Amino acid sequence: MPAIEQLPATNRTKPLFSPSDATVIFVLGGPGAGKGTQCANLVRDFGFKHLSAGDLLREEQNRKGSEFGDMIKEYIRNGQIVPMEVTVQLLENAMKSAMDHENKHKFLIDGFPRKMDQALKFEEAVCPSAFTLFFDCPEEVMQQRLLERGKTSGRADDNEESIRKRFKTFEETSMPVVNYYKEQGKVVWVTATAGPDEVYKVTKEKFAERGIVPTSSTTVKSS
Ligand SMILES: Nc1ncnc2c1ncn2[C@@H]1O[C@H](COP(=O)(O)OP(=O)(O)O)[C@@H](O)[C@H]1O
């Protein structure tokens, strides 16, 4: 990728895609709330393309020759938000690729936007969002889940110290984004304390209220 100030999305002031080109649903929730888990369910049943901002950043961090690798690594370990230019560009690139090569136009953008500047920049330069799906979960529950995940995830931020920092960033920096969209009536709010199946059941009910129904149930099976 070019230098940060030369990234195409950084310098664009009209969205590349309109809501008729692409449906964008932001998926937010504290670390360990179950965003990734529920996105996998929604992908299976609704045909969404799942784009995890965290996964894209980790991929870029590990890409040979990336000029942003070291920076990303430090931000993630400290539970801080990587400068928005990088994340917005990675998301734009991934959306373009899914539209061009997989004919996918409905996106779950997981773990983004986590800061107001990202929310505003993405909607200004890439695509306006349809709504935000928010998973609400108490910290003690999220911490338990993350420590459990940390046993096998290999993630540099699934340890007690990083988790503490991520919770702080979530409260101070990411909750304002959720509240910003909530004030606009654009948040689907799901309590995520119960097990994955129950949380998914509620999510599907709330999607149905918005007229969003599974695609797999209408798929005609070939014999
Ligand atoms: N509703 C749930 N109840 C219990 N454990 C869950 C639930 N949802 C997810 N998990 C587990 O908690 C951990 C964090 O879930 P994940 O989907 O990765 O969350 P996030 O992407 O929000 O950080 C994973 O190990 C996952 O298997």
Ligand SMILES: O=c1ccn([C@@H]2O[C@H](COP(=O)(O)OP(=O)(O)O)[C@@H](O)[C@H]2O)c(=O)[nH]1
């Ligand atoms: O828009 C984003 C999304 C993620 N991150 C970084 O990536 C980390 C991991 O994000 P991910 O969504 O993978 O974590 P999760 O919430 O799923 O545990 C975060 O703590 C941030 O440091 C970021 O900087 N910007």
Ligand SMILES: [Mg+2]
């Ligand atoms: Mg995740």
